[in-house]
Amino acid sequence: MKPAESMTPRAASAVSHPNIALIKYWGNQDATLRLPANSSISMTLGGLETRTKVEFRPELRQDEFRLNGEKASNQALLRVSRHMDLIRKLAGIDSRAHVSSHNSYPHAAGVASSAAAFAALTRAGCAAAGIELSDRELSTLARRGSGSAARSIFGGFVEWHAAADDAASFAEPIAPPDHWPLVDLIAVVSQEEKSVGSTEGHALAQTSPLQEARVGDAERRLEICRQAILKRDFDQLAEVAEQDSNAMHAVMLTSVPPLYYWQPHTLAIMTAIGHWRSRGLGVFYTVDAGPNVHCICRPEHEAQARDHLEGLAGVKMVLRAEAGEGARLV
Ligand code: DP6
Numbered sequence: 001m002k003p004a005e006s007m008t009p010r011a012a013s014a015v016s017h018p019n020i021a022l023i024k025y026w027g028n029q030d031a032t033l034r035l036p037a038n039s040s041i042s043m044t045l046g047g048l049e050t051r052t053k054v055e056f057r058p059e060l061r062q063d064e065f066r067l068n069g070e071k072a073s074n075q076a077l078l079r080v081s082r083h084m085d086l087i088r089k090l091a092g093i094d095s096r097a098h099v100s101s102h103n104s105y106p107h108a109a110g111v112a113s114s115a116a117a118f119a120a121l122t123r124a125g126c127a128a129a130g131i132e133l134s135d136r137e138l139s140t141l142a143r144r145g146s147g148s149a150a151r152s153i154f155g156g157f158v159e160w161h162a163a164a165d166d167a168a169s170f171a172e173p174i175a176p177p178d179h180w181p182l183v184d185l186i187a188v189v190s191q192e193e194k195s196v197g198s199t200e201g202h203a204l205a206q207t208s209p210l211q212e213a214r215v216g217d218a219e220r221r222l223e224i225c226r227q228a229i230l231k232r233d234f235d236q237l238a239e240v241a242e243q244d245s246n247a248m249h250a251v252m253l254t255s256v257p258p259l260y261y262w263q264p265h266t267l268a269i270m271t272a273i274g275h276w277r278s279r280g281l282g283v284f285y286t287v288d289a290g291p292n293v294h295c296i297c298r299p300e301h302e303a304q305a306r307d308h309l310e311g312l313a314g315v316k317m318v319l320r321a322e323a324g325e326g327a328r329l330v
Contacts, residue, residue, distance in 0.1 A: 011055040012127035016120035016327035018111055019044045019151050019158065020184055020286060020294045022241040023218070023225050024248040027205030029162070034147045035169050037205065038218035039162045041225050042151045043296075045184055046177065046324015049104040050116035054084075054128040060096035067101050083121055083145040090141075091129035099125075109188055109319055110292045112198065118145030119152035119327040127329055135326075139170040142327075147202075155325035157229045159222070177323040180232050183302045185283075185295040186319040187309050189265040196259055198289045204255040214247045221247075234298055238277065238284035241296070242270075245286040252289075263291040265314030276308055 019042040027037040063081040065072040072080070084097055099121065103113055122142040126133055133141065135153055143150035143160070150171040151158045156179060160171035205211045221244050228237035252259040266287060273285045273295060282298030283305045297305040299322075309318050 010128045010130060011053060012124045013051065013053040013330050014120040014123035014127070014327055015049055015051050015330050016116045016123065016152050017045045017050070017321075017324045018048055018113060018116040019148060020296070020321075021148065021151075021288065022237065022286060022296075023222050023244050024288075025147050025160065026202065026248045026251060027211055027215070028147070028202050029164065031203060033166050033169075034143050035164065035166070036147055036160070036162045037211070038215045039159060039222055040148075040151070041157065041159045041174065041222060041229070042148070043157055043182060043184070044152060044155045044177070044324050044326060045321035046155075047321040048111060048116070048319065050101060050113060050120045051104070051330070052099065052101040052117070052120035052124050054121065054124040055098045056093070056095040056128055057098055058095045060098065063096050064098045065101070066099070068103060068107070079145070080121065083118065084125060086141060086144055087122070087125040087129050087131070090126075091131045093129060097125070097128070105319060106191075109186070109317070110191055110194070110290050111186060111319065112148070112288055112290070114146035114198070115148035115152040118142050118149035121145060122149070122153070123327045123329060136170045136172065138327075139172070140167060143169060143171075148198075153327050156323055159226070173326075174226060174229055177325060180229065180323065181299050182323055183297050183299055184321045185297060185302065185306055185309060186321070187269050187293040187295055187312075187315045188317045188319065189263055189269070189293070189314050190291045191316065194261070194290050196289075201252065201259055201289050204257070204259065205251055207256040208251040208254040210247075210254050211251050214251055217247070234282050238296075241286050242284050249287065259289075261289055261291060262287065265312075266291045266293055268314065269293045269295070269309070269312060272308070272312060276305070281305060281308070
């Protein structure tokens with residue numbers, strides 16, 4: 001490979017989507033490498049999109065990062081730059097890069113964007129650096145930027161394997177997006193930046209006496225979830241995903257210090273969803289490290305589920321996503 005100084009500026013762009021975990025990742029066995037305490041399963045969220053361009057510019061003295069047209073914070077730049085260091089090391093180059101990224105959905109929607117961000121950065125960064133990696137290797141590398149990004153490399157329904165070493169902790173697809181066109185209606189109850197981000201939260205997981213039980217039972221939930229997806233068994237998926245989400249929040253609530261991501265409206269929506277499902281509506285909830293509620297519904301029940309959600313107090317807006325594609329170059 002030519003040294004950076006002699007290479008003509010190289011650029012590449014990629015598009016990626018966030019994902020919603022049906023079996024959650026919470027806590028790491030190795031925080032630096034982002035090796036998770038348990039495997040997890042998600043659905044990639046087509047409809048919400050991050051588009052990232054990476055341009056190596058040998059004249060730059062440090063990396064630059066613009067997010068939605070504005071200079072990003074130093075903290076965000078540092079995280080991007082650390083990830084670019086991994087890509088530079090693999091490619092054997094040291095040119096700095098200009099990175100610009102746009103999200104198609106409002107930041108205020110409170111939807112975690114780091115999965116889509118690091119999946120797109122990994123795809124675009126590797127292409128711009130001239131290295132070709134397999135999807136599995138891209139997933140492993142994306143994981144180093146943000147754990148959940150390992151899953152966004154792939155579309156549809158995806159499992160990310162927990163493992164004790166770097167190369168063995170990658171994601172892979174369980175089923176493509178058209179296997180089961182589920183819809184995610186995201187009921188936004190707060191648009192504020194969360195006070196404790198996921199990275200800090202993962203570090204607290206071990207302080208909860210419930211984490212060991214949650215991780216110990218993960219393989220059982222994973223198997224039920226895999227089977228429910230493969231058989232398209234909505235009720236089975238609903239039950240295991242709600243239990244898994246509650247198990248993660250039980251760990252959060254009992255960490256030292258405790259993390260309270262739910263707000264009163266979060267619980268009101270979760271309760272309402274239980275009533276609606278008992279009356280035959282195909283919808284269940286799952287909640288990440290924030291107060292907004294992901295309401296996963298059968299496609300034929302989407303309109304009714306949206307009507308119900310919009311009628312609830314505290315729902316500021318409802319965003320829509322559906323099973324979508326993995327990260328790709330554009
Ligand atoms: C609650 O992947 O955002 O959404 O690895 O520190 O970037 P970092 O954390 P992140 O954590 C996601 C946590 C979650 C559950 C999940 O997506 O599995």
